[in-house]
Amino acid sequence: MAFLEVKNYRKRFGDTEVLKGISFSLEKGEVLAVIGSSGGGKTTLLRCLNFLEIPDEGTLTLGGEVLFEAGQGKAALARLRKKRLHFGLVFQQFNLFPQYTVYKNILLAQALLAKEAFQRKKKDFAAVLKAAPPSERKKLKGEQRKILSEIRANQKQRMEERTERLLVRVGLSEKRDAYPYQLSGGQQQRVAIARALALSPDILCFDEPTSALDPELTGEVLRVIKGLKSSDSTMIVVTHEMEFAKSVADHVIFIADGVIEEEGTPEEVFGSPRSEKTRAFLRSSEQNRLGGEDA
């Protein structure tokens, strides 16, 4: 069984069915490129993977564990928050938090999770203390306090080191104290990538990470994403940059009207597409690219 298995994902909004049974699988460490003309359902697919939308039908298995199975009712949906952490998502529009510095943007989610873990630990300790005989409580309390402060210090150090490392990885160490509005689009998107990486998701998704950028800024973002490939991360990239898809992807799927019209290795999909729709799409995107260069 593959690392990620998506089976028969379906999603409708009102009367329109946007995903009409999408199935694919992905091995750990692989990069999947998703291409297709706009309105085909690519964003909806990513949103379903991240549980921003709940599929009407289908199952999702990750590392052998069933993360999602349609029709399990409200209780299962309530538990989705933790399951979201298996996935990261980089948005087309960055969606950085404007009131925080670059550093804090990357740190925030880690800090909140660490705090939750810390509070749980504290509660456990309090319960232990209550159960202990009164004569030993004072000593125990002192010990607990020491352990807790160590845990906190450890957490802090780990988060800070991690954040610094991520800043280096996206090449923005010198911008750590800048606010989002002070950055170019390309820099903002790199921060968003670091922010998504901060929680070490099993699978990182990108929704057209460069289409909100000026053409001269796409290169730096694509380079960062390519750089991630060398490590062991598994990625799903929705993109209009065909050259990028060719060079970075292990697998490509072409989505049209809510179904996977074609899939295979980059060589197969770009080199010898079987479906007429794929050929038409590739022709028109090639024309757009050339047209864009002329202009």
Added chain:
Amino acid sequence: MFWQVTLNLLEGFGVTCLIFAATLVCALPLGLILAFGSMSKFKPLKAVVKVFVWIIRGTPLMLQILVIYYGPALLFGWGFLDRVVAVIVAFVINYACYFSEIYRGGIESISKGQYEAGQVLGMTKSQIFFKVVLLQVVKRIVPPMSNEVITLVKDTSLARIIVVEEILKVAYDYTIRGLIWPLFYTAVYYLIFVGVLTLLFGFIEKKLNYFRV
């Protein structure tokens, strides 16, 4: 004479300030509750709040003061509220409704992307509200809030309709007795008060200038 008038007006100004402060302290949180009510997914609650806000914003504050003061006595034969209390209750209700609309506008102006970014980072709803959305909302609503609060300063003069001894009432009583300048003199108090508030809001706006939304 001048000092006597100044002191008397100051006393009235104290009542004005009391109405002002009590209204802010109660209406600011109450407005937030109403705002959440008006955005609730629970349709009946939403409808009730919206109708309530519509009625309060759609009728004069002066009328509301009269209803709150005379209503319980005339309709149910209950006693009268203390005049100042009645005024404050009317102001709190009225301003909570206006504030709620400002809050709602602020909250709804935050892009869906901010919530979603929080969600995919595993944040809870309350974490998203307090850590991500709130400060952005505050920044957005400071300008309309400052307008509303400055209006409140001047609206306090409506209290004289049920003979509350706020500053304008005190001055007006002089006028009835043939002395007109204290009435104009009140402007000094209002202007100083509003001036201080303007500086304060300017300060808050500047404090929040370090980021853009």
